[in-house]
Amino acid sequence: MLNTIPKSWNSKLKPHLFCPGCGHGIAFKQLGFAIDGLGLQKEITMGVDIGCSLLAWNFLDVPTIQTHHGRTTPLLVGYKMVRPKRIVISYMGDGAAWGIGLQNIIHAAYRNNPVTVIVINNENFAMTGGQASYTTLPGTVTPTSPIGKSPELGAGFKGPELIRNVAHKEAYIARSTVANPIHLLSTLKKAILSQKENNNFALVEVLSICPTNWKTNAKASLDIAIDMEKVYPIGEVR
Amino acid sequence: MTHTTKIILAGEGGQGIQTIAKVITEVAAAQGMMVSYIPVFGVEQRGTPSVALIILSNEEIFYPRFDNADYAIVLQKRAVSSVESYLHNKTKIVFDSSTIGAENLPKEAIHRFGIPATQLAAEKFTPKAFNLIVAGKLSQVLNLDEDRVWQKIEKLLGKKFKTTEIREKSKQAFLFGRQFVFELKHFSKPIFQPATGKIVSKNAEKTALIDPERCKGCGICIVKCPVGALKFSDTLGVFATPVPEIDLEKCIACGNCFRFCPDGAIAVTKNKKFK
């Protein structure tokens, strides 16, 4: 029988609860393949946030803890200190990473805590209905920016670039996209290995899609993700 | 004398349950009734049933929730369990008979009124107009003014009527719903039900597997197929949205659909001989 899902997915979660066409599904597909490919399923501990990532609390067949908003990273920092052989993945959205959880990511990077942070960036606070986030581009209409997000609120938050400035020089910081699953797979593998092989911090921002809040169809959603690369470039951040 | 009508409306997230509720309650309020409306919701945006509780009365309403419904409107099989606890021997249950078999209704649902809205929408109007048929019929049952209701629908959904043709079809669907006579004894067959099991297609070179129990009909695989081997079929997936079908002759087994599918609902492989 053909396998349609990675081995490390919880096969009983059918269907999973992400929206139709959600970028989380694509990200988890490649994360699942990364874990399968590296043979690390038995070593992974996953942390998820309270946004849409909360729906992944039982997504992978690995120990998983759902935390308060923005707090996955400091929790996994503490956990890793007492369970140093575990590979910890701190998984969240752009709202959690670049706002409420930013302080904790900066300091985990600064201390070079061996944690792999994955930020799914769909340029909005999706779980609560699509409000503007730090990566929402100026002019975008959202429930908290009904006449378009003011340019005074920033031109688009470049998190990985910020983290690059405080992280250890050998930490792996990169950006990928659900629009390029092959690139995403290799990026996620590198981010996991940065922790496993070199005991370094790693952070990957994944440009994602949100058809529900963007109110777009499949093609338009993916087109937007590709368009976002003009503001948020793909590749390793050096 | 107090006249109070308690209504529970339940369907799949994304079916427009809350929109129907908004239309009904805003018109009822404008017509001078005392109205209360509360959505019942959990964390998920999609993926769990969308439920609305509505109370219409001629007296002040203190509390938006209730135990027993006068009307239970159920539009998807998965939503039946959401209304179960609200049923008692006087509840009138209105259900989409083209997606829910009468035999799947709880035994407490004695007074049954069928309306095969999904089938009617797909056959006569546009599939998306199915909730307008329901809104139409509901507005008639609750004695809401036809013109006011349509105006409200235009106000709330106007942006979705992208062409005059869609707008016209939508209005026809709404009016059709208003005139519709409920099925009372002989109900339509629930042919618009999500499929179960796996759909396997095979030819000499390739095997494809599509899993309707995972597919949510997002259409990403169709967009990402480089040779146009995928298109939507009539089979429904778990959220009652169409599942793709594959033309194995066109397919080149590139793996794009497999890679991109957010739900892990599709995979294609080259048969051993040809690898």
Added chain:
Amino acid sequence: MTEKLFITGNEAAVRGAVDAGAKIMFGYPITPATEILEGWIAKTVIDKNLQFLQTEDEIAAGFGVIGAVLGGAKAFSASAGIGHVLLQDPISMAENMRLPFVGIMMQRGGPSTGTVNFSQQEVNLAIHGGNGDSFRIVYSASSVDEMYSLVIKAFSAAWKYRFPTFVLGDGYLGKMKATVELKKPLKSVESKQILSESGSPTWLRNCFSSEEELNTLLQSHIADWEKNKNKIVESESFHTNDARYLVVAHGIVASAAKETILKMRSERIRIGLFRPITLNPFDGEALRTIARSAKHIFIIESAYGQLGKIAKAELAGHGIKAKISQISKPAEGFTPDEIIKEIKKHNA
């Protein structure tokens, strides 16, 4: 096996944590708790099995504690004042998920940054600071010795009963030095991995989609709380056998009251002290037993009725005839002589 030391309350707390088997501390400098962090760090230099992390703020410290207990290690934090407020974010999660979170909270004047010295104003915060129904164990230390023994008790209670557990101290206790005889406990409760790594995966969450799911979870917390609270509860009755006047006080104010009691007893006044050792759960039964024969009860605290509200709720509806006087001095301490004055004033 006992040891005599002349140490501060904060130093005693560190010893308590070490002897309780704590393995890791997460903290942030804040007066008057900073010496606990520094003292623990000094221990980690000598004993390589012990770890610490000075975090970027108290929220990170609290979540670090949670991460460590999920990994099966006895972990704690120490804080005060506004740091105690920030800790409510992680503590609420520990409450929902029944995690053995241990915290040592050295009360200072509040609200806001108040003073760095002393108060008893963090009682409400320690018990009710989260956004739930407050299933936490709260001890109140009244001496340097108790800063040692209650910290050890806190680790035992937390891991045995799985409720977040706190030891409330204050700035005076933290900084004062006294001779203490440390009695190391014979047996400690084992810690174990909560995010278990073998067998079927452990998936832990604190967010639920339906009200019914959460209510079901909370009912099980309530059942555990009701089942165990009588085993957890602790109090001290000091000269209460024939007391017609009863002082109700906790922490270091209760210690001052002990001197008051002894002075007044030497003047043949039949006065005693009821001292709750656990503020939550509260030993209402012991209080009521003593209060029944009292004429006048004096609730004395360095806060505005935080202890008073608890004590009065425990006394109400049980036919207690005594007059109750609430003596509040928020953020300021009482000397034993002051307490005598207050008692005489309220008894006039």
